Amino acid sequence: MVSQWLHLLCRLLSYTVIRSSWMALNIRWVSAAGKDDAGESGVVNSVENVWPMVVMRVSPLQSAGGSQTQSDWLGGLAEVGEQGFLRYLKEVIPLELKLDQPFADAFHMADESRWNLGFFRWQKRVYSKVHKVSVQEILWDGKPVPALPGVNYQWEELHKAKRLKSLVKSISEHLGAYKKVAEANLQVDRRGGFRFIPWVEVYRPGEFQHPHAHTGSPVVGIIALKCGFETQRMIIEDPRGINPPFGRKYQHAFKQGDMILFPSWASHFMDPNRHNETHVFLSFAIQGPGGVKEFDWEDDGIGSLVKTVRKTIRATKQPVKSTARSQREEL
Secondary structure, three states, X not given: OHHHHHHHHHHHHHHHHHOOEEOOEEEEEEEEEEEOOOOOEEEEEXXXXXXXXXXXXXXXXXXXXXXXXXXXXXXXXXXXXXXXXXXXXXXHHHHHHHHOHHHHHHHHXXXXXXXXXXXXXXHHHHHHHHHOOOHHHOOOOOOOOOOOOOOOOOOHHHHOOHHHHHHHHHHHHHHHHHHHHHOOOOXXXXXXXXXXXXXXXXXXXXXXXXXXXXXXXXEEEEEEEEOOOOOOEEEEEOOOXXXXXXOOEEEXXXXXXXXXXXXXXXXXXXXXXXXXXXXXXXXXXXXXXXXXXXXXXXXXXXXXXXXXXXXXXXXXXXXXXXXXXXXXXXX
């Protein structure tokens, strides 16, 4: 009975601190009388978590599009993303398969993740050209991203869109909270003083993406721009392994406007689209103003092996009834 009560209390503490917390193995629970920073007495609860992972869910992400409703605001970006994906399938990938034989060999052997993996590779070159950033700094996974002759690496409809700028502003309001809780080594402010690397993922009915992770950025995220109601899930895997008491998974079934923030090194994947319409997501990575060169994973609190959460519980003061009043009540 005591262990069940402690487990419930630990879960409540985690939820109130970071909205959505998981994969935290409670290895010690300490209750001691003491005083907090304000000097008030209370019971201090201390929970130490082994390799915790901070996942923040914002649902729904509020519109920063002025008079536009959330549906119109996100729907406009979804249309840009889907049109860009269709143009990639029609004009770009036939050239890539013709000019890049290693890419073609891997593409024909891959599963249904290949469409978005190819689209992502092309978008790296687009971002590199627009922002004058080396492709090695854009979530580098060791795979070549060649600039192929004759391939169009322009997508101004996305990267110059006012909707995207307003979206970055809306996201920045939540990054500060994530940084504080996760102890992230990241410089962020509401004016957008950080590097925002977006890419679109489009899932037609039945399509999915296999487990993968990203590098070079402390935080990544994904926003549902167009999605059937809870018809496609993202799953984040337990980095501590698959054997009990580990092997846990965080699962979220998306609705339009949902946003998830999580560590870039976390292995994650998308379940198959179980709807009869195409789903559009905007994924993104957050880096400091100096990019990957100023990021040191060894000093980043997001990857801490042990994280301690402390909370002071104070007794509620009950009013003392007078003796005369008590006697009247007894009579």
